[in-house]
Amino acid sequence: MTKSNLTPSNTSAASPAGDSAVTSPAWAAGDFVITTHGLTRYFGSRKVVDALELRVPRGCVYAFLGRNGSGKTTTLRMLLGLLDPTRGSATVLGHDSRHLPPAVVARVGYMAEAHAVYRWMRVRECGAFQARFYPRWNNRIFLAVLEHFGLDPKAKAGDLSRGERAGLSLALTLAPEPELLILDDPALGLDPAARRSLLESMIYVTRRSDRTILFSSHLLSDVERVADYIGVLDRSVLRVSSPVETFRARVRQFLLRYPGKLPPLPPMRGLLHARRSLGELRLTIANVDDETRQLIHGLGAQSVEEIPLSLEEALIGYLGERGEGHFFLEDTTTLDEAKGAA
Amino acid sequence: MPLNLHISTGISVPIYRQIIDQICRAVAGGALVPEDQLPSVRELAQRLVVNPNTVARAYSELVREGVAESRQGRGVFITRRRQVYSKAERARRLEQALDGFVNEAVFLDFSADELRDALEKRLRTLRLRESRDHAARGS
Numbered sequence: 001m002t003k004s005n006l007t008p009s010n011t012s013a014a015s016p017a018g019d020s021a022v023t024s025p026a027w028a029a030g031d032f033v034i035t036t037h038g039l040t041r042y043f044g045s046r047k048v049v050d051a052l053e054l055r056v057p058r059g060c061v062y063a064f065l066g067r068n069g070s071g072k073t074t075t076l077r078m079l080l081g082l083l084d085p086t087r088g089s090a091t092v093l094g095h096d097s098r099h100l101p102p103a104v105v106a107r108v109g110y111m112a113e114a115h116a117v118y119r120w121m122r123v124r125e126c127g128a129f130q131a132r133f134y135p136r137w138n139n140r141i142f143l144a145v146l147e148h149f150g151l152d153p154k155a156k157a158g159d160l161s162r163g164e165r166a167g168l169s170l171a172l173t174l175a176p177e178p179e180l181l182i183l184d185d186p187a188l189g190l191d192p193a194a195r196r197s198l199l200e201s202m203i204y205v206t207r208r209s210d211r212t213i214l215f216s217s218h219l220l221s222d223v224e225r226v227a228d229y230i231g232v233l234d235r236s237v238l239r240v241s242s243p244v245e246t247f248r249a250r251v252r253q254f255l256l257r258y259p260g261k262l263p264p265l266p267p268m269r270g271l272l273h274a275r276r277s278l279g280e281l282r283l284t285i286a287n288v289d290d291e292t293r294q295l296i297h298g299l300g301a302q303s304v305e306e307i308p309l310s311l312e313e314a315l316i317g318y319l320g321e322r323g324e325g326h327f328f329l330e331d332t333t334t335l336d337e338a339k340g341a342a
Numbered sequence: 343m344p345l346n347l348h349i350s351t352g353i354s355v356p357i358y359r360q361i362i363d364q365i366c367r368a369v370a371g372g373a374l375v376p377e378d379q380l381p382s383v384r385e386l387a388q389r390l391v392v393n394p395n396t397v398a399r400a401y402s403e404l405v406r407e408g409v410a411e412s413r414q415g416r417g418v419f420i421t422r423r424r425q426v427y428s429k430a431e432r433a434r435r436l437e438q439a440l441d442g443f444v445n446e447a448v449f450l451d452f453s454a455d456e457l458r459d460a461l462e463k464r465l466r467t468l469r470l471r472e473s474r475d476h477a478a479r480g481s
Binding site for chain 1: 349351353357384391399441449
């Protein structure tokens, strides 16, 4: 695996990395609820998860992104001890994921993709049933989430719509007040109203700063609203793991305008993508530093403009074909320190 | 004072920046005045459906820029307006704003006179609005 670590650029005064000291949440301390070491899983001869080094800081909302089949669900299932890794290991709340003691399992809330519920039970009975497995069951939260999704406790679980089933499933997951919440694509198939309720519930969970949420998603607008961290799996490999704003600040685009012919491009560090069109050269670059800026300004353009990117554009720019496999964006204090010490 | 903030996703402006910009605009337009209290981080996060850390970050930046101040145990309040940037920093920020403006205008083939006119016109409406707000607050 080719993987060159990119160091943060210290050129931009607007870089959130420097600013975040002001608001620095608990997770700056390097306290992780999940760490994986070379976590790898094969299904037959197919590698589904490739040497994952994942660190989820305590108290953050971590969005796990990646296309279908990139290995997200397999990773989550390994973290929960539902699936053994082929190689490597994972630690969840300080315990090896393969042997999580029941007391630790009770501190983890997991909502699987399909929102499976016991169809013959009434909504209220689902809660009463689940409550028996959890010493910390909070029925107030259970009822509040039901109400939030407009669910009738007397309704049959089997008669619920997809969005309502998600609401019930979420109520069952949140009521035990888990320290670590793992949601596998919770927004899948939800209508906008149910999606909003889901996001509100997630924000509600963060009222306690020691609660951590790890969720997978395809919806970048949701991610932008609720996540402080993103991790991106691309064909089984973790390509990004950093605070959302750090990621956004590090992927930049420049628009160079030329009256005539475009010049050839010199080799440029961090270049992800170059697009040429009539009189325009558009460069997408990771970790821009002074040197790169000088290079760009020395390309003889009539004008150079820095184009701000949306999260989606930054992600697509980063994962696009040119940069494939060559860059790894990571930003966790402890890791950098560890590397510095090594 | 009702504070009407709107968050858009999928655009190039990060959410924390949108919060800062809208609060600054509310201050500039007089919708927020000195001594007005901003909603608590948690309250605003819930209302806007965004991560509380995002709101906290916007607030701390507003405090750093001198637009608001944090009072121990009481909350965050709008301050009396004062210039918090050094002369050099102000010049740098103006340069930065000019870059985009001038580049775009030249590319669109506007003449220097047309640019001056457009700028003058914009400044006049701004002055008009300021004096109107001032009168409204005085009454």
